[in-house]
Amino acid sequence: MAEEKTFLIKIITPERVFYEGTAIMAEFNTSEGEIGVYAGHIPLTVILKPGVLTLTEESGKKKAALHTGFAEILPDQISILAEAAEWPGEIDIKRAEAAQKRAEERLQAHNPDTDMARAETALLRAVARIEALR
Structure with missing residues (x-):
């Protein structure tokens, strides 16, 4: 099997560096719709819309709730500045469902x-939080 090409990705929120590592693919919502990014992507800057972030790493997939912000996509890296980002273990499902209601x-x-x-x-x-748990 051919080796997958990876790229660097860094996700920063006002509170912390949420994620820093390598991925094969990143999928997230933008103001223009959902986007999937592989290594070698054309340079692009996008506005984030709340939704589920899916990172495909060599070891498998990770999901998180990703909220508003900006992303800079370059052929060898993605930098995301987000208002908030949460791993499933950080999400309170009852609170998210109440917020949705x-x-x-x-x-x-x-x-x-x-x-x-x-x-x-x-x-x-709220929907992003709930979907990240599925």
């Missing part, structure tokens, strides 16, 4: 005082 209720209420963009982002974050 609150966000859905705010969106359905059609209250003119509701910040709809904020409610939509809260919903996406």
Whole structure:
């Protein structure tokens, strides 16, 4: 079997260096849709949207909830600056489900005082957390 090409990836949040290592592939949500990145990708800068980050390493796959931020993609590395990132073991499922319910209720209420963009982002974050656990 041919050796897989890997690239460096570093994910930084305001609180910590969330991940630093090598991967064969990284998949995550952007403002333009989901993207999958392999080594040798064309240079690109993207805006992150809340969703599940899937890292394919030589030893297997890892999932995490990844929230808003930016990513710089280069042929040999990805740098991600994220508002927050969480491994499944760091996620409280009951809290995520409650946050999802609150966000859905705010969106359905059609209250003119509701910040709809904020409610939509809260919903996406809650769903990302729940999906990262699956």
